[in-house]
Amino acid sequence: MNSRVILLLGFIALLTGCVSPKQVVYFQGVDSVSDSVLVAPTFVPIIRPADVLSVQVNSLNPEKSMIFNPYMVANGGNAATTAGATASLPAPVGYVVSMSGEITIPLLGPVKVAGQTVDQAGRTIAEKLTRFLKEPTVDVRNLNFRISVLGEVARPALFTIPNNQVTIIEALGLAGDVTIVGRRDNVLVVRETNGAKKFARVDLTRRDLFRSPYYYLHPNDIVYVEPGKARLASADRASQITPIVLSALSFVAIILTQVF
Known part of the structure; x- marks a missing residue:
């Protein structure tokens, strides 16, 4: 019976996805203090009508x-x-x-x-x-310097920034960080400039993130973290394997009934 249960658990483990460390580590490529001095572009908010x-x-x-x-x-x-x-x-x-x-x-x-x-x-x-x-x-x-953080984060919300300056890393920290299955290499930032929406992709895993014009967020920016392949695959697998798991559990229950 034990061997069958082990085989069942192994089968379920194969069906679940895993996340590589490279997909979740921030600022990759920083090898030493001497070569990691990067200067972020400064951003000072300008007062606009309706502020x-x-x-x-x-x-x-x-x-x-x-x-x-x-x-x-x-x-x-x-x-x-x-x-x-x-x-x-x-x-x-x-x-x-x-x-x-x-x-x-x-x-x-x-x-x-x-x-x-x-x-x-x-x-x-x-x-x-x-x-x-x-x-x-x-x-x-x-008082209305606000940014939205959505998608695969722990606490998606609209945040008010009282000191009028926030980086994308700080914004994600306010939202409880990116979940383990969120894509850190392809974060979407939506910014309105002169009435037009601009869309940019930010890679949080690269050390040159600090040079990005989207490192400092602007008022009303939207930060969206996409689900990674592991999340999408697990959602698809969940719908596929649920009947299999239920059948397997029924099988185990029958075995246990016969043994005990």
């Missing part, structure tokens, strides 16, 4: 500063940002950039911010605030 901005004003006049922080007052002194990236929550509270590229701040009125980085926008607003405050500093954050 939602958090504007936090500080100065040597704290009480007067609060006049310019209405959203912080409404949220108990805390703007709608978080310390780390989270799965997307309801729409954040902040200043919506108009189609003309402006936000309207109390007392200041409309301020042109589109086309600037958040640091540049902060300096622009701070300069205008010198009429009202002593040595103002302004922290601007983009």
Whole structure:
């Protein structure tokens, strides 16, 4: 009886797929510290119409500063940002950039911010605030910097990035990493540029990933991890071998009944 059970288990093992280590190891080809220095292209997000901005004003006049922080007052002194990236929550509270590229701040009125980085926008607003405050500093954050991670990952979701910068590796980390059967060598990134969708393939197993223009993700990027051959094959085999397995289990049950 034992030999028949062993043969049955061996038969089932042959029907299941296996994944090669080369298919799951990241950054292959890094042999030593000396030859692994790669510089990633920098990416600094630019403010665009329809972005939602958090504007936090500080100065040597704290009480007067609060006049310019209405959203912080409404949220108990805390703007709608978080310390780390989270799965997307309801729409954040902040200043919506108009189609003309402006936000309207109390007392200041409309301020042109589109086309600037958040640091540049902060300096622009701070300069205008010198009429009202002593040595103002302004922290601007983009509250709707969001990326989607889908497919063969542990936790597919839409993520909000509070520090306005994220790499594809960090995004996959937020999603719990690629599953063992996900394709790391052919990750799809969908990016919208000037109203047009662009599609790019990224190989996470290569060390030159760090030179890719898709290493840093842009707002509203979609990252999709395809299932590998093992996943597709196992799904197909599951439908094929289920009747075989059930018959085999019935056979084992009959043998056990006869023995005991």
